[in-house]
Amino acid sequence: MDSPMIELKSALASLFECGQYSDLTIVCGGKRYPVHRVLLATRSTFFEGACRNGFKEAETGVVDLSEDDAEAVEHMVHYFYHLDYLNKKSLSRRSSQRSNRSVSPRSSRFSRRSPPKKLNLAPVEDPLLALVAAANNSMPLTPPADEAAFQSLDASTKMPDTPMADQIEDDDLEIVQSEEELDVEGPHLVAHAKVYAIAEKYGIAGLKALARKKFADEIDLHLSSVEFPEACQEAYETTFHTDRGLRDVIIQTFRANPSLSLRPDVEMAVRETPGLAFELFRVASGLPVSS
Structure with a gap:
């Protein structure tokens, strides 16, 4: 994901977290969600109508969804700002700073247990999702220029300089394993x-x-x-x-x-x-x- 798209998703997540510039509130049970009319009205026929002049919600700035399932409402609001829901990797200003952290090559054996699924965004009629899909064209990885020289290195040069380096690599491996286990922990x-x-x-x-x-x-x-x-x-x-x-x-x-x-x-x-x-x-x- 390139920097402009990371910036966009991080900004949306930040709006969700702090509620800055919100001009509408969704109420469901004991929870209140400060939201932004422009984000909801352009992606939902209901909220587009609710935000029109003349409707009670437009005048009060409050949309009461207490009759709906509280869990579903929470996921719906989360989706508006993260383009996803029930996803532990949703970006925020804090998590986006860690998004480029490298993962140990040895973690690849865990990926075979639960291969990542690619979401086909073609039929999704959401302008923000379409924008993300257009910007996420992956680029092929370029092998090292001096690959032969790299392979000729003896084993001693490939060992970590300190015991701490190997420990960090093991820690990354444990994190990847735990994330994979969480992904298949239970059904939703x-x-x-x-x-x-x-x-x-x-x-x-x-x-x-x-x-x-x-x-x-x-x-x-x-x-x-x-x-x-x-x-x-x-x-x-x-x-x-x-x-x-x-x-x-x-x-x-x-x-x-x-x-x-x-x-x-x-x-x-x-x-x-x-x-x-x-x-x-x-x-x-x-x-x-x-x-």
Whole structure:
């Protein structure tokens, strides 16, 4: 990521952290989020309408979302300023200063355990995300000019000058390992379903596409988790039957994993979710999911 893009994302994160120049407040339960109308109104059909003159929210400067899920509201607000949510690597003025820290080459063996996923931003209709995507064209790495001379060095020249150097390298290795373990620590399927629903409700196309991508990426990794049936229920109970975003992902997962129906917790979720039960019945009957 080049310096201008780091500067932009750092500035947005700083606005989120300190609330400077905010001219609107989102209230949800006991939390208040100072936000900026221009950032929300240009990326959400709901907030664009709420910020117009004549609406109560435009006059009071307060948007009360207490009826919505508090976790989903928090992720939505975080997305407006970080272009992501549930991401430990979101930039701020402090974290951006550490973004160029090198990682020990020996950490590569941990990357095979959980390969990074690249988000396809093409269908995301968010102007800031489109700007980030345009600026993030990666450049090929250039090998050292004198690579042959480097390979000819004997082992003694490659040893660290002091024991402390090796200890620092080991510390970096431990940090990378712990970060990888955190990345696969547990599922967030229910959270993604909630974010998808709130993005649809408030007309945030970029967030909706991002939530679907995260949901689809995680579902195969956490089929055996207790959160899987709950996420299926959440997705079907918070979206219209015509909205196939999460529903198609779930149906395809059941098609690819017939043994899911043998799990008692999954069976209970299907029994309690008529929409899911109906669509699985059509699949089992060889009929199209939607008539």
